[in-house]
Amino acid sequence: xxxxxxxxxxxxxxxxxxxxxxxxxxxxxxxxxxxxxxxxxxxxxxxxxxxxxxxxxxxxxxxxxxxxxxxxxxxxxxxxxxxxxxxxxxxxxxxxxxxxxxxxxxxxxxxxxxxxxxxxxxxxxxxxxxxxxxxxxxxxxxxxxxxxxxxxxxxxxxxxxxxxxxxxxxxxxxxxxxxxxxxxxxxxxxxxxxxxxxxxxxxxxxxxxxxxxxxxxxxxxxxxxxxxxxxxxxxxxxxxxxxxxxxxxxxxxxxxxxxxxxxxxxxxxxxxxxxxxxxxxxxxxxxxxxxxxxxxxxxxxxxxxxxxxxxxxxxxxxxxxxxxxxxxxxxxxxxxxxxxxxxxxxxxxxxxxxxxxxxxxxxxxxxxxxxxxxxxxxxxxxxxxxxxxxxxxxxxxxxxxxxxxxxxxxxxxxxxxxxxxxxxxxxxxxxxxxxxxxxxxxxxxxxxxxxxxxxxxxxxxxxxxxxxxxxxxxxxxxxxxxxxxxxxx
Numbered sequence: 001x002x003x004x005x006x007x008x009x010x011x012x013x014x015x016x017x018x019x020x021x022x023x024x025x026x027x028x029x030x031x032x033x034x035x036x037x038x039x040x041x042x043x044x045x046x047x048x049x050x051x052x053x054x055x056x057x058x059x060x061x062x063x064x065x066x067x068x069x070x071x072x073x074x075x076x077x078x079x080x081x082x083x084x085x086x087x088x089x090x091x092x093x094x095x096x097x098x099x100x101x102x103x104x105x106x107x108x109x110x111x112x113x114x115x116x117x118x119x120x121x122x123x124x125x126x127x128x129x130x131x132x133x134x135x136x137x138x139x140x141x142x143x144x145x146x147x148x149x150x151x152x153x154x155x156x157x158x159x160x161x162x163x164x165x166x167x168x169x170x171x172x173x174x175x176x177x178x179x180x181x182x183x184x185x186x187x188x189x190x191x192x193x194x195x196x197x198x199x200x201x202x203x204x205x206x207x208x209x210x211x212x213x214x215x216x217x218x219x220x221x222x223x224x225x226x227x228x229x230x231x232x233x234x235x236x237x238x239x240x241x242x243x244x245x246x247x248x249x250x251x252x253x254x255x256x257x258x259x260x261x262x263x264x265x266x267x268x269x270x271x272x273x274x275x276x277x278x279x280x281x282x283x284x285x286x287x288x289x290x291x292x293x294x295x296x297x298x299x300x301x302x303x304x305x306x307x308x309x310x311x312x313x314x315x316x317x318x319x320x321x322x323x324x325x326x327x328x329x330x331x332x333x334x335x336x337x338x339x340x341x342x343x344x345x346x347x348x349x350x351x352x353x354x355x356x357x358x359x360x361x362x363x364x365x366x367x368x369x370x371x372x373x374x375x376x377x378x379x380x381x382x383x384x385x386x387x388x389x390x391x392x393x394x395x396x397x398x399x400x401x402x403x404x405x406x407x408x409x410x411x412x413x414x415x416x417x418x419x420x421x422x423x424x425x426x427x428x429x430x431x432x433x434x435x436x437x438x439x440x441x442x443x444x445x446x447x448x449x450x451x452x453x454x455x456x457x458x459x460x461x462x463x464x465x466x467x468x469x470x471x472x473x474x475x476x477x478x479x480x481x482x483x484x485x486x487x488x489x
Contacts, residue, residue: 008196011034011205013202014152015344017153019200021160021356022359023165023369024163024375025375027369027372029164031166032157032165033173034169036170037170039154040149042312044153045311047224049148051146053067053068061326065354066355067351070355078152084383088145090144091129092139095134103139106245120137121140122137126138130237133241134296146259148260148261154425168188174186178338183337198341203221205219214335214340221272221278222315223278223279223310226289227305228264228309230303230304237264240256240257254266261443269285269288272318325343327343336366339363385414386418387415403415404416408454408458411444412443414439421438431472432470432473467481
């Protein structure tokens, strides 16, 4: 039957795509339904990109166990998927003796969770790792790392797709019914059926539960705002620098975060919101982040702030309570075949490959999983970007394809070949943001001021785009409504 699958996954974020890739190893049919026109358009692309070590979570919880396991799996996963990763370590800094107590608590908690290499450092030892860092002591966690979160999420999806998983983008789920042994899911005017249904809808996970009559969960969106700093400051931070945690906060505090692309992030803030898609950047928070940035990096100039963005966490704890609840990952006894993931906030990115294994084990109790002949978990291509390659390899690639020799994005040094590859992505997504997230074009100082017109020209001449075809990220985000003048024939 058309649109009938063994497994349907709702949500194409990093967790949903990790599950899809894991299940694509087996001889079952798998589909992913995603309301946006691309994968990784929600929380999975709007975060710090930090691979947490596992010091922040209570021993014995799913968050703690899956964080540490996921962290240990990530290097091999990124190697297979050609995703750049850097385990550079983190200093959690105490400013006074009261905060030093929290460092000892974090160390004990981390050791109980199996986090390796933890050490509390005196001021002189801290500054050997990160010169001029403030504070009186710090907890060093060497297995903390950084990754590009949307690159990982996209790579997971594209590898799952290459191994037979079907992706239905722009398919928001509107209703679900369980009929006999099958789930009937309605999305974008189509009917889908499956034996197993996996809820990985992030901020909308409680809404999916409600469609099945489960009313025990509620999600409280919590917004974190960020500032992005220019690459001029690349190399300023040798490690991540976090403040010591305070009880009851909704996050881990405003901090400086390196990125694998060379920018530094300041943030995130913590403000609860009613709207799960309120991605506003507000004047008061931007002012706060600028102040924090100047306090931590006194040589910052106004021109160093090149962009702001925000993301939303799927918190289970309401305003006034703050803090964290444990992940909900359950195979429901009352609705056989429904695997439910709720409240997968931080460290969801780090935990994603471990969550995928856990969910696979749940699926295996519901379906027979036979390994698939020909599964290929290795992505083709290069790790990173053309301009990061050795000169000899660049010359070889240019000789094979001259489009590697034409730079389209000057700020990020992205070539025409990389832009063409992004436009021709295997998921068939051709929004401007899809090109941006896959190639890094439009992510530099000018934020597309130079390269966007060139990309529009490429899409028109080589892919036949008309003015009304250009979308930023959604069906209601047209860039153009027509032409100011028609070319003379």
